[in-house]
Amino acid sequence: MFKSVDAVLDRLSMYRLLLYYLIGLVVVAVGLSAVGVLHMSAVDIAGSAIYLSVVCWVLNQGFARFLKLPINSDSTIITALILSLIITPNFSKDGFLFLSAAAGLAIASKYLITYKKQQIFNPAGIAIVLTALGPQQSASWWIGNSTLMPFVLIGGILLVRRIRRGVMVTSFLATALLATTVLALVRNVAVVTALHETIFSSSLLFLACVMFTEPLTSPSTRKHQIWYSILTGVLFPPQIHLGGFYSTPERMLSIGNLYAFMVNPKVKLLPTLMRTEKITQDSMDFVFAPDQKFAYEPGQYMEFTLPHENIDSRGQRRFFTLASSPTEDNLRIGVKFSENGSSFKKAMLAMDKSTPVVAANLGGDFTLPHDASRKLVFIAGGIGITPFRSMIKYLLDKNEQRDIILLYGAATAKDIAYTDVFNEAKKRFGTRVRYILSKAEKLPDERFRGGYIISEVLQAEVADPSNSLFYISGPHIMVVSVEHALRKLGVSRENIKTDFFSGYA
Numbered sequence: 216m217f218k219s220v221d222a223v224l225d226r227l228s229m230y231r232l233l234l235y236y237l238i239g240l241v242v243v244a245v246g247l248s249a250v251g252v253l254h255m256s257a258v259d260i261a262g263s264a265i266y267l268s269v270v271c272w273v274l275n276q277g278f279a280r281f282l283k284l285p286i287n288s289d290s291t292i293i294t295a296l297i298l299s300l301i302i303t304p305n306f307s308k309d310g311f312l313f314l315s316a317a318a319g320l321a322i323a324s325k326y327l328i329t330y331k332k333q334q335i336f337n338p339a340g341i342a343i344v345l346t347a348l349g350p351q352q353s354a355s356w357w358i359g360n361s362t363l364m365p366f367v368l369i370g371g372i373l374l375v376r377r378i379r380r381g382v383m384v385t386s387f388l389a390t391a392l393l394a395t396t397v398l399a400l401v402r403n404v405a406v407v408t409a410l411h412e413t414i415f416s417s418s419l420l421f422l423a424c425v426m427f428t429e430p431l432t433s434p435s436t437r438k439h440q441i442w443y444s445i446l447t448g449v450l451f452p453p454q455i456h457l458g459g460f461y462s463t464p465e466r467m468l469s470i471g472n473l474y475a476f477m478v479n480p481k482v483k484l485l486p487t488l489m490r491t492e493k494i495t496q497d498s499m500d501f502v503f504a505p506d507q508k509f510a511y512e513p514g515q516y517m518e519f520t521l522p523h524e525n526i527d528s529r530g531q532r533r534f535f536t537l538a539s540s541p542t543e544d545n546l547r548i549g550v551k552f553s554e555n556g557s558s559f560k561k562a563m564l565a566m567d568k569s570t571p572v573v574a575a576n577l578g579g580d581f582t583l584p585h586d587a588s589r590k591l592v593f594i595a596g597g598i599g600i601t602p603f604r605s606m607i608k609y610l611l612d613k614n615e616q617r618d619i620i621l622l623y624g625a626a627t628a629k630d631i632a633y634t635d636v637f638n639e640a641k642k643r644f645g646t647r648v649r650y651i652l653s654k655a656e657k658l659p660d661e662r663f664r665g666g667y668i669i670s671e672v673l674q675a676e677v678a679d680p681s682n683s684l685f686y687i688s689g690p691h692i693m694v695v696s697v698e699h700a701l702r703k704l705g706v707s708r709e710n711i712k713t714d715f716f717s718g719y720a
């Protein structure tokens with residue numbers, strides 16, 4: 216069942232899924248208010264969502280044009296809808312001012328509170344922190360109520376599954392509930408009541424699924440994600456305070472954003488396309504000149520935004536692993552194209568030097584181990600080879616020899632990329648490279664073998680599986696099957712690192 220859910224979810228970009236989820240929540244809230252189940256004004260809810268969307272959209276257009284940055288409408292409307300779900304809709308003079316100030320501050324924060332052009336705070340969160348400093352108005356987080364809770368929860372689970380942040384969200388929820396329990400015991404309040412209140416009538420679930428997971432303002436590596444969850448979870452209960460400074464969801468989130476910024480400062484690049492290179496029958500490398508120096512580790516990925524006309528349901532952003540090595544001046548991504556490609560891929564094929572592109576959200580733990588003596592086995596399926604090009608090129612440029620076996624699965628010899636890098640590694644470092652072809656009628660030479668990367672191949676090619684660290688990269692189905700085969704061979708979970716490229720059905 217999970218497979219079919221994942222297949223549907225992976226067809227939508229995470230921003231589109233979030234956008235549809237938030238629109239769904241607004242529609243449900245309007246509907247339930249119209250029939251009297253939710254005691255709010257349906258007209259006010261709809262009016263505030265529309266008003267905030269228009270104000271945010273106009274301001275975003277203004278900032279982006281003035282600063283000559285690509286316009287990202289999905290995330291602007293997402294910010295507006297989040298604000299509409301946490302600020303009680305109210306069209307009195309003060310309410311109107313509050314909505315306008317929140318929208319203005321949220322959009323301004325994206326462009327002005329930045330480091331290397333990258334926003335530091337969740338826009339909706341910091342807007343509420345800042346508005347509370349002014350005319351003493353604050354968000355009610357009205358979405359956190361027992362009537363809407365099932366809708367928040369179902370959509371939230373789908374979203375968290377889509378963006379694979381389950382561990383992070385669960386750690387946050389567990390810490391927040393533990394902190395609530397401890398505080399209830401200390402304050403001599405009924406624990407069950409405190410927990411019930413927190414789960415059913417607070418901002419907890421909406422915050423955890425929607426705002427807390429925002430990739431640009433949360434850490435990008437597993438270790439820091441867990442600490443981020445613990446820090447924010449501890450700060451979640453509203454009774455936590457420092458003097459008269461009480462914890463609120465937006466303050467807690469902004470403190471978490473600051474932590475994320477300190478441990479994983481992010482950059483936003485505006486790279487220029489230098490050239491494209493055909494690397495296999497259906498894949499191409501895009502080589503960019505970055506507009507600023509930045510540090511990354513071989514094997515990490517970035518999120519590319521490519522605004523274009525007639526955007527389909529998959530949106531205008533994609534993650535791509537950096538196939539280049541940090542030792543190279545240019546940024547290189549290897550991209551696979553399909554017959555009925557997305558509007559994004561079509562726009563990629565039409566790119567030239569003047570096309571505005573944003574690369575941001577650098578992240579990933581699929582990187583070389585610090586212990587250089589570890590035996591490594593790299594296993595790639597198709598375009599999943601990109602992180603291994605980055606790592607092997609890096610080791611070559613640093614003249615750092617490591618014990619590596621590369622098993623690279625593809626359909627035919629024409630689907631093999633980056634042989635220049637792998638041949639050099641074989642020549643200089645004795646790297647063992649095996650190409651496993653599933654559809655080749657004839658195998659060109661002894662570097663090739665037929666079939667798929669299954670147990671027999673792993674047993675034949677890897678002499679010492681229990682003392683090796685395995686890296687698997689490729690489409691989800693391939694990663695899962697190789698991981699399964701390795702586990703059956705007795706390889707422990709800690710010795711398997713995976714990186715799967717979602718989005719290929």
Ligand SMILES: Cc1cc2nc3c(=O)[nH]c(=O)nc-3n(C[C@H](O)[C@H](O)[C@H](O)COP(=O)(O)OP(=O)(O)OC[C@H]3O[C@@H](n4cnc5c(N)ncnc54)[C@H](O)[C@@H]3O)c2cc1C
Pocket residue numbers: 226516527528529533534535536537548549550551552553554555556557558559560598601715716717718719720
């Ligand atoms: C961490 C990470 C790293 C990644 N690194 C890379 C990388 O280095 N190289 C790389 O190529 N990819 C990489 N990806 C995957 C990449 O982000 C895209 O998801 C993938 O390229 C698919 O792109 P696409 O959605 O434009 O679809 P396409 O590539 O255009 O098509 C893929 C499939 O989706 C179908 N499809 C296309 N458009 C639609 C639509 N509108 N609705 C429904 N189905 C449609 C196509 O028919 C095809 O079957 C990575 C993903 C992640 C998460």
